[in-house]
Amino acid sequence: MKTRKLVRVLEGERIFPPPVWLMRQAGRYLPEYRATRQTAGGFLELCYNPDFATEVTLQPIRRFGFDAAILFSDILVIPDALDRGLHFVQGEGPKLTPIRPDEIARLDPSRADTHLAPVIATVARLRKELPEETSLIGFCGAPWTVATYMIAGHGTPDQAPARLFGYRHPDEMEQLLYLLAEMGADYLIRQLQAGADCVQIFDSWAGVLDEATFEAYAVKPVARMVEKVRAAVPDAKIIGFAKGAGSLLNGYRQKTGVNAVGLDWTVPMDQARALQTEGAIQGNLDPLRLIAGGKALDEGVDRILEGLGDGPLIFNLGHGITPDAPIAHVEALLKRIRG
Numbered sequence: 411m412k413t414r415k416l417v418r419v420l421e422g423e424r425i426f427p428p429p430v431w432l433m434r435q436a437g438r439y440l441p442e443y444r445a446t447r448q449t450a451g452g453f454l455e456l457c458y459n460p461d462f463a464t465e466v467t468l469q470p471i472r473r474f475g476f477d478a479a480i481l482f483s484d485i486l487v488i489p490d491a492l493d494r495g496l497h498f499v500q501g502e503g504p505k506l507t508p509i510r511p512d513e514i515a516r517l518d519p520s521r522a523d524t525h526l527a528p529v530i531a532t533v534a535r536l537r538k539e540l541p542e543e544t545s546l547i548g549f550c551g552a553p554w555t556v557a558t559y560m561i562a563g564h565g566t567p568d569q570a571p572a573r574l575f576g577y578r579h580p581d582e583m584e585q586l587l588y589l590l591a592e593m594g595a596d597y598l599i600r601q602l603q604a605g606a607d608c609v610q611i612f613d614s615w616a617g618v619l620d621e622a623t624f625e626a627y628a629v630k631p632v633a634r635m636v637e638k639v640r641a642a643v644p645d646a647k648i649i650g651f652a653k654g655a656g657s658l659l660n661g662y663r664q665k666t667g668v669n670a671v672g673l674d675w676t677v678p679m680d681q682a683r684a685l686q687t688e689g690a691i692q693g694n695l696d697p698l699r700l701i702a703g704g705k706a707l708d709e710g711v712d713r714i715l716e717g718l719g720d721g722p723l724i725f726n727l728g729h730g731i732t733p734d735a736p737i738a739h740v741e742a743l744l745k746r747i748r749g
C-alpha cells in the first residue's frame with residue numbers, strides 16, 4: 411500500500427494541492443447525518459453504536475471525497491467512561507455532574523476499556539470500509555479541555571469555573587489532568603492499533619489560559635500523552651490543536667512532540683509560516699467564510715494556498731464546520747483547492 415497523503419504530510423512532505431478534511435465534517439449540516447441521528451434516537455446512541463457511527467463517518471467521504479475521515483465520536487466519552495452523568499440537552503450542548511475537588515482521587519478509570527470498546531470496533535470497521543486512499547483520523551480531547559466540561563458541568567464562554575478550580579485546588583487539578591492524560595493516551599493507542607492512520611488531540615479551550623497555566627495544563631499533559639502513545643506505537647502520527655493559543659503556540663510542537671500543529675483562523679500568516687518551517691501545519695480557514703461563500707470563501711482559500719501551499723500543509727477550517735454551512739459552499743471550497 412502507498413502511504414496515504416495525510417500521513418506523508420505529517421512526515422513533513424509537501425503535497426500540492428494539499429490534502430483536505432474539515433473538523434466536524436460529519437454533522438448537522440448534512441441531511442443524511444440528521445436522518446441517521448433521528449433513527450439512532452440520540453447523539454450518544456450514535457457514538458456508541460458501530461453501525462451508526464461508521465455510517466455517519468462515511469457520509470462526508472461519499473459526498474465530498476475528503477482526503478481523510480475522522481472517527482465519529484466525542485471528546486466527552488472519556489468523562490462518560492468515568493460515570494460523570496453525561497447527557498445532551500437539545501440546543502444546549504453537553505451536561506455533566508460538576509466534579510468537586512474531593513471526588514478526584516476517587517475517579518475510577520477501570521471501566522474505560524469496556525465502555526469504549528464500541529468506539530474501537532468502529533475504528534476497525536471504518537478502516538475496512540473506507541477507500542484505500544482515504545486516511546482515518548482518530549482523536550480524543552486534551553486533558554485541559556475535557557477537564558473544563560467535567561468541572562463546570564456544561565460549556566461556558568471563558569471556562570472561568572475550571573480556571574478558578576485550578577488556582578484554588580492546584581493539586582487536585584494536577585491529579586485530574588494526569589488521570590485524563592493517561593486515559594486519553596490509552597484510548598489513542600487502542601485507536602491506532604485498531605487501524606487509525608493518525609490521531610488528533612483537541613485542546614479547544616487552550617486559548618483561555620495564561621502563560622503559566624498553558625505550560626502546566628496544555629503543554630505538560632499533552633507531552634505526557636504523546637510520550638505514552640509513542641512508547642506503545644513508536645511511529646504514531648499526532649496532530650495537536652491548541653485552539654486560540656496565539657503566540658503560546660510557538661514551541662508547542664517541540665515541547666509536546668506532536669507531528670503537526672493545528673491552527674485556528676486568528677493565527678497570522680507570518681507565524682503560520684514560521685511554524686511550518688519546523689514541520690506540518692493544519693488549518694486555518696475561518697468557518698464563517700464557508701457560510702458566506704463567494705468572494706469571502708475564495709479569498710480565504712487562496713490566501714492559505716498562496717501563503718502556506720509551498721510547505722507541508724493539511725487544509726482544514728480553523729474550527730468545526732457549523733450546522734448552517736451550505737453544502738454547495740463545501741463543494742466550492744474543494745473545487746477551489748483541487749482545481
Ligand SMILES: Cc1c2[nH]c(c1CCC(=O)O)Cc1[nH]c(c(CCC(=O)O)c1C)Cc1[nH]c(c(CCC(=O)O)c1C)Cc1[nH]c(c(C)c1CCC(=O)O)C2
Nearest residue numbers: 433434435436437453480481482483484485503612614730
Ligand atoms: C469541545 C468538543 C466537544 N466535542 C468535540 C470537541 C472538540 C472540538 C471542538 O471544539 O469542536 C470533538 C468532536 N465532536 C464531534 C466530533 C466528530 C468528528 C468530526 O466530524 O469532526 C469531534 C471531533 C461530533 C459532535 N459532537 C456534538 C455534535 C452535535 C450533536 C448533535 O447531533 O446534536 C457532533 C456532530 C455535540 C457536542 N460535543 C461537544 C459539544 C460542546 C457539543 C455541542 C455543540 C454542538 O451542538 O454543536 C464537546
